[in-house]
Amino acid sequence: MTPRYGDYQLEIYLNGLDGVLPDLPMTFAGLHRRAAEALPPSVWSYVAGGAGNEQTQDANVAAFAQWGLYPRMFVGAADRDLSVDLCGISLPSPLLMAPIGVLGLCAQDGHGDLAAGRAAAVTGVPMIASTLSVDPLEDVAAGFGDTPGLFQLYTPTDRDLAASLVNRAEAAGYRGIVVTLDTWVTGWRPRDLATANFPQLRGHCLANYTSDPVFRARVGAHASTQDVVRVWTGLFGNPLTWDDLPWLRSLTTLPLIVKGICHPDDARRAADGGVDAIYCSNHGGRQANGGIPALDCLPDVVAATSLPVVFDSGVRSGSDIVKALALGATAVAVGRPYAYGLALGGTDGLVHVLRCLLAEADLLMAVNGYPTLADLTPRSLRRVGRALDLP
Numbered sequence: 001m002t003p004r005y006g007d008y009q010l011e012i013y014l015n016g017l018d019g020v021l022p023d024l025p026m027t028f029a030g031l032h033r034r035a036a037e038a039l040p041p042s043v044w045s046y047v048a049g050g051a052g053n054e055q056t057q058d059a060n061v062a063a064f065a066q067w068g069l070y071p072r073m074f075v076g077a078a079d080r081d082l083s084v085d086l087c088g089i090s091l092p093s094p095l096l097m098a099p100i101g102v103l104g105l106c107a108q109d110g111h112g113d114l115a116a117g118r119a120a121a122v123t124g125v126p127m128i129a130s131t132l133s134v135d136p137l138e139d140v141a142a143g144f145g146d147t148p149g150l151f152q153l154y155t156p157t158d159r160d161l162a163a164s165l166v167n168r169a170e171a172a173g174y175r176g177i178v179v180t181l182d183t184w185v186t187g188w189r190p191r192d193l194a195t196a197n198f199p200q201l202r203g204h205c206l207a208n209y210t211s212d213p214v215f216r217a218r219v220g221a222h223a224s225t226q227d228v229v230r231v232w233t234g235l236f237g238n239p240l241t242w243d244d245l246p247w248l249r250s251l252t253t254l255p256l257i258v259k260g261i262c263h264p265d266d267a268r269r270a271a272d273g274g275v276d277a278i279y280c281s282n283h284g285g286r287q288a289n290g291g292i293p294a295l296d297c298l299p300d301v302v303a304a305t306s307l308p309v310v311f312d313s314g315v316r317s318g319s320d321i322v323k324a325l326a327l328g329a330t331a332v333a334v335g336r337p338y339a340y341g342l343a344l345g346g347t348d349g350l351v352h353v354l355r356c357l358l359a360e361a362d363l364l365m366a367v368n369g370y371p372t373l374a375d376l377t378p379r380s381l382r383r384v385g386r387a388l389d390l391p
C-alpha cells in the first residue's frame with residue numbers, strides 16, 4: 001500500500017482549527033498568479049512562455065477538459081494503491097518531476113535543482129534532473145535520499161561528452177537516462193525573443209558542462225564565461241537520427257527512456273531500437289507551436305508498443321494525472337506547476353505542490369471508486385463537452 005496521500009487535506013483542515021491557514025496556493029491558477037509576481041521577469045517569461053502564440057501550450061491543458069472520469073459506486077475504495085513499477089524501479093506513486101532546465105534560477109537562493117532533489121527525498125516523487133542545471137548532477141543526486149532519480153540528457157554533438165555525462169549520472173546513482181529528442185534546436189519563443197533573453201547564453205545553468213572533464217578539456221583552463229558559452233553553443237544540440245540510436249543505447253545499461261515521442265511509428269521504431277520506455281511529451285508546447293495536444297497523442301503511443309509510457313505536457317492537477325493514467329500512461333510527469341511552487345516557497349513550496357497533486361489524485365480515485373491504477377482504463381473515461389451520439 002502506498003502512503004495515504006489524500007490525508008494532506010486532513011492536515012490542512014486540522015491546522016485550520018489552530019488558526020493556521022495555508023500560505024501557498026491550492027490551485028494552479030493561484031500558483032501561476034503568485035509565481036508571476038515572485039520571479040524576476042526574465043525567468044518568468046522563460047518558464048511560463050512557450051513556442052509561437054502558445055496555442056499548443058494552451059491546447060495541452062485544454063485537452064484534459066475533454067475527458068471525464070466515470071464515478072463508480074459500491075466499490076469501497078477505502079485504501080488506494082498508487083504504486084507503480086517503471087522499468088524495474090519501484091515507486092510509491094506514478095508522479096515524476098519533469099526535467100526543467102532553469103529550475104536552479106526559479107528558487108530564491110538560486111539553487112532550485114538542489115531544492116528539487118530534497119523535495120524528491122521528502123515526497124518519494126523522483127526528480128528527472130535536467131542537463132541544464134545550476135548545480136552539478138552529483139550534488140543534485142546527493143539530496144535524493146531513498147528516492148530514485150533519473151538523469152535527462154541533452155545529447156551533445158561531442159560523443160565523448162555525452163558518454164561522460166551518462167557515466168557521471170551512473171556513478172552518482174541515477175537509475176535511468178531520459179534522452180530528450182525534441183530540443184536539439186530551440187523553438188521559436190516570442191516572449192524570450194522580445195527581451196532577447198536566453199539564460200544559457202548568459203552563462204546560466206551550465207554546471208554539468210563546467211564540471212565535466214571532457215568539456216573542461218575542450219574549453220581549456222582559465223576559460224571565461226564567454227569561452228564556456230561559445231564552446232557550449234557549438235556542441236549543445238545534436239540533431240539525432242535513427243542511426244544514432246544504437247550508439248545511444250550502447251552508452252548505458254540503465255533504463256533508456258526517449259522523451260518527445262508523439263507518433264506511434266516513432267514509438268515502435270524506438271522500441272525496436274531497444275529503448276526501455278517511451279516518454280510522450282511535446283515539451284509543454286515550448287518547442288513547436290501549431291501541434292497536437294500531447295494528451296491526444298498518448299493513446300496511440302501507448303497502443304504502439306508494450307513498453308511503459310511516461311507522459312507530460314499540460315498536467316495541472318491530480319485529476320489530470322488520473323486521466324493520463326486511464327489513457328495508458330505508466331507514469332505522469334508534472335512541469336511548470338512544481339517550478340512555481342519552488343519559486344514561492346523553495347523545497348517546502350515544491351513539496352506542497354507535489355502533495356496537492358498526489359492528494360487530489362488519491363481522493364479522486366477514492367471518491368470515484370478506483371482503488372488501484374489497474375482499475376483506471378480508457379473505459380473509465382468518457383469524452384465530455386460534445387453532443388451525445390444518439391442512435
Ligand code: FNR
Nearest residue numbers: 047098099100101130180283284313314315335336
Ligand atoms: C522544460 N522542459 C525540459 N525538458 C527537458 O527534457 N529538459 C529540460 O531541460 C527542460 N527544460 C524546461 C524548462 C522549462 C522552464 C520548462 C517549463 C520546461 C520540458 C519539461 O520537461 C516538460 O516536458 C514540460 O514542462 C511539460 O509541460 P508543462 O506541464 O510544464 O506544461
